[in-house]
Every structure is written in C-alpha cells, then in structure tokens.
Amino acid sequence: MQAPAWSVGHHTVRRIDETALPAATGPWLLPGATADVVDRTAWLRPDFADEEGVLRLASHSFAVEADGLRVLVDTGIGNGKQRANPAWHDLDSDYEARLTAAGFAPEAVDLVILTHLHTDHVGWNTRSAGGSWVPTFPNARYVTSRTEWNYWAGVEMDEARRQMFRDSVHPVRDAGLFDLVDVADVGADIAPGLRLLPVPGHTPGQVAVELSSEGETALITGDSIHHPVQMGHPELGSCVDIAPELAARTRHRILDSLAGTSTLLFGSHFPPPTAGHVRHEGGAYRLAPAAPGGGVVRG
Numbered sequence: 001m002q003a004p005a006w007s008v009g010h011h012t013v014r015r016i017d018e019t020a021l022p023a024a025t026g027p028w029l030l031p032g033a034t035a036d037v038v039d040r041t042a043w044l045r046p047d048f049a050d051e052e053g054v055l056r057l058a059s060h061s062f063a064v065e066a067d068g069l070r071v072l073v074d075t076g077i078g079n080g081k082q083r084a085n086p087a088w089h090d091l092d093s094d095y096e097a098r099l100t101a102a103g104f105a106p107e108a109v110d111l112v113i114l115t116h117l118h119t120d121h122v123g124w125n126t127r128s129a130g131g132s133w134v135p136t137f138p139n140a141r142y143v144t145s146r147t148e149w150n151y152w153a154g155v156e157m158d159e160a161r162r163q164m165f166r167d168s169v170h171p172v173r174d175a176g177l178f179d180l181v182d183v184a185d186v187g188a189d190i191a192p193g194l195r196l197l198p199v200p201g202h203t204p205g206q207v208a209v210e211l212s213s214e215g216e217t218a219l220i221t222g223d224s225i226h227h228p229v230q231m232g233h234p235e236l237g238s239c240v241d242i243a244p245e246l247a248a249r250t251r252h253r254i255l256d257s258l259a260g261t262s263t264l265l266f267g268s269h270f271p272p273p274t275a276g277h278v279r280h281e282g283g284a285y286r287l288a289p290a291a292p293g294g295g296v297v298r299g
Contacts, residue, residue: 004292009213026055078123115222148205201247
C-alpha cells in the first residue's frame with residue numbers, strides 16, 4: 001500500500017504506518033476521555049472514535065522530503081523489542097518494508113528527529129543484527145533536544161525504561177550518531193524549512209517539528225496532543241505526562257496559535273486521516289481533517 005502523502009510547499013510528508021493500537025490504549029492513556037466526553041464531541045466520529053466511544057490511536061512515523069533531505073520524525077515501537085506493555089512487546093510489523101517502499105530505505109535517511117525519548121517513539125532507532133542492536137539508519141544523524149536528554153540522564157528510571165535506553169538509544173549514541181540540540185523558546189532551525197519548537201509537559205524536553213516551504217506550514221505534534229479528543233477538551237491529560245499542568249498549558253498554546261490558520265497539523269498518534277486544520281469550536285477546538293494530497297475534506 002502506498003504511504004499517504006501531503007504537500008507543504010515543496011516538502012512532502014508521508015505517514016509510515018507501524019500498527020494500530022489496541023482499543024484498551026485509549027482508556028489507559030487518556031482516562032478522562034470517557035464515552036460521555038466522546039459523545040459530547042460529535043466530530044470525533046467516525047474517524048477518531050467508534051460508536052461505543054472508544055478512541056482510535058495508532059503508531060506511525062512521518063517521512064519528510066525537504067529540499068533533498070530525507071527526514072524521519074520519530075521511529076515508533078520497533079520490532080523484536082522486549083517491552084512491559086503487551087501491545088509493544090516483540091512486535092513483528094512490516095514497518096521497514098513500508099518505509100523502503102516510500103523511498104526511505106534505511107541507508108537513504110539523512111536525519112532522524114526524535115520528538116522525545118519515550119518507548120513508542122524511538123523503537124526503530126535500532127534493529128537486531130548478529131545478536132546486537134545496531135542503528136537502523138546508519139547514515140543519519142539522530143537529533144533530540146538537549147533538555148530531553150539531560151532529564152533522562154538525571155532521573156531514576158525503572159527497569160523497563162532502562163531496557164528501552166539499552167536497546168534503542170544507547171547503541172545510537174555509542175555509534176556516534178546522536179546529536180543534542182539546544183532548543184530556545186523561539187525554537188531551533190536544524191535544516192532549511194525544518195524547525196524544532198519546545199512543547200514541554202509530556203516530557204521536559206519534548207519538541208514539535210515545524211515545516212515551512214513556499215509560504216505553507218505544518219506542525220508535527222509529538223505527544224503534546226495524543227488524540228483529537230484533546231482538541232475538544234484541551235484540559236484532558238495523558239496518564240504518562242510528566243508535568244500535567246504544563247502539558248495542558250502547552251496544548252492550549254499550540255491550539256490557540258493554529259486555530260483558524262492554514263497550518264496543517266499532523267498528530268503523532270492520530271489514526272487516519274491523521275492530518276488537518278485546527279478550527280475554533282464551542283470555546284475549544286476541533287480538527288478539520290485534510291485528505292492526503294491536501295484539502296480539508298470535512299469542515
């Protein structure tokens with residue numbers, strides 16, 4: 001299947017699917033997003049919630065062609081990783097084949113941007129080879145914010161998270177491919193038309209990725225917005241937000257800045273159609289989905 005693609009000026013953004021997340025993910029991740037909340041947010045159906053009010057979520061990456069660079073934003077869960085979460089444990093997906101079919105063979109990727117260092121965003125950093133974990137993208141620079149790295153370097157981690165760093169982060173650092181970027185309040189340019197913006201709260205150093213070309217813009221959210229239900233109810237936090245109040249303030253700031261603009265928003269866990277434009281709705285916000293190739297398909 002061809003990867004869905006959207007144009008942002010001369011940039012092209014492709015969604016590389018890894019796996020749909022199980023129905024139990026929504027109640028665990030966003031416990032405040034009850035069926036009643038979904039019922040009061042009618043525009044979530046049918047794309048983002050089912051008839052019973054269960055949220056749909058997915059794991060995917062965004063593959064960006066930007067002025068000749070091949071850029072991958074986040075790397076999903078990964079195959080064959082030992083994980084405490086049953087939905088992530090020992091996954092066997094065709095992600096790598098999908099990535100290659102989209103023109104992003106691992107050797108061709110120039111830059112990997114990690115919005116934050118959570119398990120479901122770094123898994124394909126590495127692959128198994130000869131009984132060891134080696135960088136999947138041997139010719140790429142892997143980039144994350146210095147604030148993010150410093151937080152995890154200084155905090156006491158449980159064994160599950162230490163395992164994730166051992167198999168999916170440290171091999172990249174040990175190979176000399178890991179770059180830390182100082183991201184100021186106004187952001188940090190890392191390539192023409194590619195800018196990292198600070199979106200703290202879910203993690204201290206999380207970044208969003210702003211794309212710009214020919215007067216058009218887009219924003220890849222990381223986990224500052226896990227699901228469109230948080231657009232209708234920005235106060236709803238994730239159970240894994242490190243600083244929930246800051247995460248809510250960040251979410252409000254992002255949505256307020258995008259509402260009514262032409263900027264295309266890409267959700268890092270939004271199921272298809274995945275992208276859209278932010279609109280004001282009843283004192284909060286909603287997503288007007290944009291079909292691959294551009295264009296709002298429902299207003």
